[in-house]
Amino acid sequence: MERITRVSIVGMGALGVLYGDFFAMTLGLEQVTFLADRDRVERYRDTTVYCNGRGWKFAVCPGDEADPRGPAQLLIFAVKATALEASVPMVRNQVGKDTVILSVLNGITSEAVIGNILGMEHMLYCVAQGMDAVKMGNELTYSHMGQICIGIPQHEPQKEAMLAAVTELFERTGLPYTREPDILRRLWCKWMLNVGVNQAVMVEEGTYGTVQKPGPARQMMKAAMAEVVELAGREGIRVTMEDLDAYVDLIDSLNPDGMPSMRQDGLARRPSEVEFFAGTVIRRAEVAGLDVPVNRELYRRIKGMESGYPV
Numbered sequence: 001m002e003r004i005t006r007v008s009i010v011g012m013g014a015l016g017v018l019y020g021d022f023f024a025m026t027l028g029l030e031q032v033t034f035l036a037d038r039d040r041v042e043r044y045r046d047t048t049v050y051c052n053g054r055g056w057k058f059a060v061c062p063g064d065e066a067d068p069r070g071p072a073q074l075l076i077f078a079v080k081a082t083a084l085e086a087s088v089p090m091v092r093n094q095v096g097k098d099t100v101i102l103s104v105l106n107g108i109t110s111e112a113v114i115g116n117i118l119g120m121e122h123m124l125y126c127v128a129q130g131m132d133a134v135k136m137g138n139e140l141t142y143s144h145m146g147q148i149c150i151g152i153p154q155h156e157p158q159k160e161a162m163l164a165a166v167t168e169l170f171e172r173t174g175l176p177y178t179r180e181p182d183i184l185r186r187l188w189c190k191w192m193l194n195v196g197v198n199q200a201v202m203v204e205e206g207t208y209g210t211v212q213k214p215g216p217a218r219q220m221m222k223a224a225m226a227e228v229v230e231l232a233g234r235e236g237i238r239v240t241m242e243d244l245d246a247y248v249d250l251i252d253s254l255n256p257d258g259m260p261s262m263r264q265d266g267l268a269r270r271p272s273e274v275e276f277f278a279g280t281v282i283r284r285a286e287v288a289g290l291d292v293p294v295n296r297e298l299y300r301r302i303k304g305m306e307s308g309y310p311v
């Protein structure tokens with residue numbers, strides 16, 4: 001594997017800009033390319049995006065056009081799950097033999113969706129957590145950058161060289177990361193967090209502060225998370241009530257005025273990732289013969305809110 005010196009990112013939203021800003025500062029602006037459909041390329045032309053006040057004019061290139069420098073070295077997906085279907089096939093031309101793909105999307109399904117189209121052999125598993133990024137218009141602000149938890153499942157030891165190339169990049173640039181011994185468990189733990197905090201803050205139309213104080217919103221968040229603990233047990237993934245408590249501690253450490261990505265979608269009246277949170281819990285619980293009333297209620301309420309958005 002060659003040393004990674006270039007980064008390509010699909011999705012110039014909160015996480016895309018957070019990592020774009022980081023790699024522009026550490027590798028150089030010219031080493032960062034955003035990939036998008038042609039309408040967005042046109043729309044983003046000459047746009048300056050800001051990250052904690054730093055203004056960037058990133059290169060935004062058509063995803064379906066091969067890069068003259070060669071295939072992507074590290075391709076990061078940072079779109080919402082609702083945009084995967086459109087954006088994954090778009091970047092087929094960017095993938096070469098040594099391309100490593102990371103998905104920073106929340107949820108437990110994006111790696112399989114991307115891998116089924118672009119090749120599972122390119123996928124490393126990761127989770128982005130602990131950030132308090134808020135993007136309004138073209139301005140991103142955050143005070144905690146969070147970290148990337150990264151790893152390979154036990155049955156894929158052949159990906160060790162890919163993982164080493166990515167962790168070498170993270171070491172060289174100082175990107176906070178943890179190498180996870182059981183990455184699938186970590187993916188589920190983070191999903192449990194999102195099923196709780198994203199959906200509870202969404203239905204309460206609040207901020208992290210809403211679920212940090214004792215009361216019905218916090219109880220609902222924890223009850224939705226407890227249903228994921230149950231489901232994980234049925235699927236043979238080790239997620240415990242101690243994990244639940246540790247993730248609630250993480251939520252309690254976030255800026256009370258900040259808000260999860262789903263609430264940011266709610267404020268912008270964009271369809272959220274509810275299908276990938278409560279929707280997925282409900283579908284998998286049905287297969288496992290488990291009742292998940294809290295997630296059913298959250299699903300009903302979020303779908304209800306979204307049905308009122310303008311088309």
Ligand SMILES: NC(=O)C1=CN([C@@H]2O[C@H](COP(=O)(O)OP(=O)(O)OC[C@H]3O[C@@H](n4cnc5c(N)ncnc54)[C@H](OP(=O)(O)O)[C@@H]3O)[C@@H](O)[C@H]2O)C=CC1
Pocket residue numbers: 010011012013014015016035036037040078079080081083086087104105106128129131132133134135260261273
């Ligand atoms: N925000 C956060 O703090 C965290 C988010 N996550 C997860 O990371 C993922 C990304 O979230 P976030 O960054 O908040 O999402 P955002 O909605 O902020 O950004 C998504 C971006 O994808 C762009 N996009 C949509 N379709 C395409 C396409 N076809 N080609 C190129 N770009 C496209 C959108 O463009 P446009 O704006 O032009 O429509 C938008 O800028 C989600 O799964 C989220 O749950 C994980 C951890 C923390």
Ligand SMILES: CC(C)(CO)C(=O)C(=O)O
Pocket residue numbers: 106128129130131132133146194197198259260261262
């Ligand atoms: C809750 C949070 C911020 C955790 O990092 C997140 O994953 C999101 O906003 O979707």
